[in-house]
Amino acid sequence: MAKQTSVPASITSADVARLAGVSRATVSFVLNDTPGHRVSETTRVRVRDAARQLGYVPHAAARSLRAGRSNLVLMPASISAIGRLVSDWVDDLHSELDRHGYTAVLHAGRFADPLDAARAWAEMRPAAVVAMDGDRFGGRAAELLRRAGVRGLLAFAAQPVEGVHTVGFDHARIGATAAGHLIGRGRSRIGVVMPLERGLGTLAEPRLAGAESVAARHMATVTPLELAYSRESATALARRWRSLGLDAVFAYNDEYGALLLHALRAEGVSVPDEVAMVGCDDLVLSALQQPALTTVRLDLPSAARIADTVHELIETGTAPEVAPVEAVLVHRETS
The missing domain is CATH 3.40.50.2300 (Response regulator)
Structure with missing residues (x-):
């Protein structure tokens, strides 16, 4: 039969008060920084030292109940x-x-x-x-x-x-800004990267819709391109790039843009001569790419x-x- 391990008792504010030689109320005032209560600096140091020595941490839920609301x-x-x-x-x-x-x-x-x-x-x-x-x-x-x-x-x-x-x-505005720029640079067959990573679809879909709305007004086309954030996925897309007949790509963000940029260059696809590219977020890495990545900056x-x-x-x-x-x-x- 396996030997049961005893669970140590929880340290309470009463233990801190006993070690510090003060009341539980004083412990509460000090550790919760309660305004309006005068406690000497010497006492505060003694209470904090005792709490640190015992490994005591105030109970957030209990503190919220006392305060009447959560923090x-x-x-x-x-x-x-x-x-x-x-x-x-x-x-x-x-x-x-x-x-x-x-x-x-x-x-x-x-x-x-x-x-x-x-x-x-x-x-x-x-x-x-x-x-x-x-x-x-x-x-x-x-x-x-x-x-x-x-x-x-x-x-x-x-x-x-x-x-x-x-x-x-408005994420649609991000896609519209990227597509509008690419069309203004003379491109008309635009790919839009749709990340396969979980949770990104809710952001990628309005960006695609924004690109499509601009393209529809300029006789341009938009093609969704599924891409996982991996070297293998980017390489597979780059190897079939010329068969897609695209002359531009909005890469969802700078990280996917940098990934795809390197994969395209490795396959001999010239950027921007054959394919113009736009990322998003204006990360430091976007300016460090060769060639430097055009991007959409988000002013938060x-x-x-x-x-x-x-x-x-x-x-x-x-x-x-x-x-x-x-x-x-x-x-x-x-x-």
Whole structure:
């Protein structure tokens, strides 16, 4: 019979208070930075040293109950699929939310139904939800979250979302900007990369639609091109490139663009002579390619501005409008 391992008892604030020689209330005041309570610096140091020595960490849920509200800002994990540009921006947003005393958490669930997603988010009782793919966010989902006590709802979306503080982020405009530039450079047979990685389809499809809308007005054609983010997939596409009869490609973003650019060059397909190319995000790597990659820069509102907006929504229920994300063409050598 296997020997059972005993589970050590959890360290509590009472243990910290006993070691520090203070009351549990004083421990709470110090470790939760409770305003309005005078505690000497000597006592604060003693309490923190005791907590550190015992390995005590305050209970977030209990602290939220005492405060009457959560300090969590929930962000659906689909943001991780948007790309390095937005991922880096989200890292900055985490820091800015921390400045306001909030803890940003990623929710990894994937839901076909927005209401199912809202129910899962509501179970965590966050103070706010920030959705980067807000086009799936509807009024019913927003109402469900509000009934659960979520005070701040902010979404990046192409159109205003009922009951949600919406920041304009139209992925169709990205595709339209790329296609418009390629057509303006004399190209008329445009391929649009459709990444095969999970979660990217919801962003790639409106970018394809934006490219198609521009092409339809200029007697140009658009061909979707499935591509996985792997050397093997890019090589396979590059080897059949000439059979596709395309003279341009919008590569979804700079990372897929760099991948495809190297594969095309390895197969002897000249860029931009045979194929003009546009990426997106204006990452550092785009300017370092040979030839340098033309791209669409996304002018995002600052992480500090979004954190301030979320804080105002939580505190007051309203906040000033935030300027939409702008798509700006950065012309380099691949087009």
